[in-house]
Amino acid sequence: MSAPSTGLAQTAQIGKSVVIKGELSGSEDLYLDGQVEGSITLKGNSLTVGPNGQVKASVEAKGIVVQGKLEGNIQASDRVDLRKSAVVTGDITTQRISIEEGAFLKGKIDVHRTDGK
Amino acid sequence: MKFFRGSSGMETAVPAPGVPKLTRRSSGLGELTRTWDAAENFCVLDLGSTSPANIRHFTGRGHKIYSEDLLTASTDPAMFTPDESGALVLDSRKFLADNLVYPAAHFDVILCWNLPDYLDESLVKPVVGRLWSVLKPGGMLLAFFHTRDAGPDAPCYRFHVIGADTLEMTRIVLRPEARRGPASTGRSPVADGFQLQRVFNNRHIENLFRDFASIKFFLARDNVREVLVVR
Numbered sequence: 001m002s003a004p005s006t007g008l009a010q011t012a013q014i015g016k017s018v019v020i021k022g023e024l025s026g027s028e029d030l031y032l033d034g035q036v037e038g039s040i041t042l043k044g045n046s047l048t049v050g051p052n053g054q055v056k057a058s059v060e061a062k063g064i065v066v067q068g069k070l071e072g073n074i075q076a077s078d079r080v081d082l083r084k085s086a087v088v089t090g091d092i093t094t095q096r097i098s099i100e101e102g103a104f105l106k107g108k109i110d111v112h113r114t115d116g117k
Numbered sequence: 118m119k120f121f122r123g124s125s126g127m128e129t130a131v132p133a134p135g136v137p138k139l140t141r142r143s144s145g146l147g148e149l150t151r152t153w154d155a156a157e158n159f160c161v162l163d164l165g166s167t168s169p170a171n172i173r174h175f176t177g178r179g180h181k182i183y184s185e186d187l188l189t190a191s192t193d194p195a196m197f198t199p200d201e202s203g204a205l206v207l208d209s210r211k212f213l214a215d216n217l218v219y220p221a222a223h224f225d226v227i228l229c230w231n232l233p234d235y236l237d238e239s240l241v242k243p244v245v246g247r248l249w250s251v252l253k254p255g256g257m258l259l260a261f262f263h264t265r266d267a268g269p270d271a272p273c274y275r276f277h278v279i280g281a282d283t284l285e286m287t288r289i290v291l292r293p294e295a296r297r298g299p300a301s302t303g304r305s306p307v308a309d310g311f312q313l314q315r316v317f318n319n320r321h322i323e324n325l326f327r328d329f330a331s332i333k334f335f336l337a338r339d340n341v342r343e344v345l346v347v348r
Contacts, residue, residue, distance in 0.1 A: 097176065099169040108183045111176040 016052040024057075033068070043077070051085055064094075066103075073107075139286045140279070144335035145259045145343035147282030149226065152257065159225035162251070164232050166289060170277035171228070183224070187244065188235055188273070188289075188311055190216050209243040217244065219251045227252055229260035230276050231341075233325065235311040241325070249328050252348045258329070260344045265316050267340035273311040 011029040014020070018034035025041040032040075033050030039058045040047060046063035049055055053068035060075045066086040074080060076094040084102035091108040099105070153159060161175050161182045166189065175182040190196070196212050197205040227248055233241055252258060263271050274286040290310045317325065319334065319342075326332050326346045335343040 097172070099167070099172055101169060103167055103169075104186070105167045105172075105184045106186070108181055109172055109176055110181050111179075113179075 016050070049086075058090075139274075141284050141286060141337070141339060143282055143284050143343060144337070145261075145333075145345045146278065146284060148333070148335075148345055149257055149259055150281040153226060156225065160223060162219075162224045162227045164228060165230045166275040168275060168277045170279060170285065174278045183219075185216065187216060187232055191237055191240060207237045207239050209239050212240055213243055213247055217247045217251065221250050222253045222256075223251050225253055225256045227256070227258040228276075229258055231261045231263070231273065233260060233317065234263055234271075234313055234315070235273050236314065238314060245325055246328075249348060254330075254348055256348050258326075258346045258348070260346070262317050262322060262342045262344060263313060264340045264342060265318075267313070267316070269313055271313045271340075273313075 011031050012026065014030065014032045014034045014036070016033040020034065020036045020038070022038045023041075024030075024036060024038065027042075027045060029046045029048075030040075030042055031048045031050060032055065033052045035054045037056045040055070040060070042061040044062050046065070047059060047061040048065040049068045049070055051067045053066075053070075055068070055070045056072060057070075058072045058075075059070065062076065062078045063080075064074055064076045065081040065083065066088055067083045068085065069087045071089045073090045074088070074092045074094070076092075078094070079096040079098070080092055080094045082088060082097075082099045082103040082105065084100040086100075086103040086105075088104065089106045091110070092105075093110045093112065095112055097109060097111060157179060159180050161180055163171050163182060163184050164187050165171075166186045167184050172182055172184065191207065191212065193215075196207055196215070198208040198211065200206045229248070233245070236244065248258060261276075273289045275289050277285040277287070279285045288310065322334075322342070322344055323332060326344070329346040329348050331347045333345045335345070337343055
């Protein structure tokens with residue numbers, strides 16, 4: 001399996017044949033194209049749900065990009081990107097958000113802005 | 118392993134590719150904007166297809182917005198149950214158990230758009246009843262209704278807020294697999310999108326919103342009546 005280049009040296013990858021149930025946490029960026037059910041915590045790092053990714057979990061990360069399906073609440077300390085193939089059911093709390101035409105969202109969007117120094 | 122119950126119905130409505138975007142003035146939106154202009158941190162429920170423009174418009178002003186595409190949700194095969202004759206019909210109880218699930222008096226504004234005109238008959242009254250209960254007292258609901266002159270083939274649009282009283286409209290088309298709902302439902306075939314289900318006259322509209330405190334009509338030039346109701 002190969003993930004799109006993120007320009008980051010350390011990006012862990014979960015392939016599309018992988019199924020995980022439980023608590024997922026870490027301190028590096030994660031590209032997830034498989035199935036995860038439970039919770040994902042990547043404080044200070046980014047999560048990318050690939051086009052084949054199916055996530056049923058609460059997600060907490062610095063940045064979150066969704067191309068696949070995600071059911072659960074999203075909390076991003078920096079930004080959330082919903083790409084056109086994204087199907088998201090859950091509430092989103094973030095500082096910045098970008099949503100492409102065609103993305104599907106069922107849930108709340110709460111944008112907290114903090115003044116940069 | 119199946120993670121997404123009924124998710125097939127969530128991907129069925131898309132903006133028509135290559136169709137030009139139309140803009141229209143909206144007196145109802147204009148009045149709503151003037152009323153809520155000074156308010157801070159209010160809560161909006163958008164019942165149309167997910168609109169990046171609407172999300173940008175309201176979150177950019179510090180408000181919370183909820184997005185829920187009820188029309189697309191009504192095509193979900195899981196929402197149908199067999200009636201006495203065995204024909205599959207939309208089950209409003211099941212529909213409301215899965216959709217519009219919010220605390221009472223939660224929203225300041227509900228953007229209903231043209232939902233009542235295109236929603237299945239069995240869902241219209243139960244949905245409006247639920248909208249009444251989730252709207253705060255004094256909260257406002259904006260809905261659009263076609264007049265008879267619009268004709269039965271009036272296309273279904275999604276609405277994007279691009280100004281205080283200006284909307285951009287893009288026509289919604291259904292992907293082929295969703296055009297008839299589940300097999301043998303008896304629903305009318307739709308050529309390429311949602312079909313206008315009925316035309317409400319003013320009296321029907323007043324009856325539909327009879328539990329609300331007030332109702333205001335705005336007649337537009339494009340055979341649409343805009344309705345702003347206050348709970």
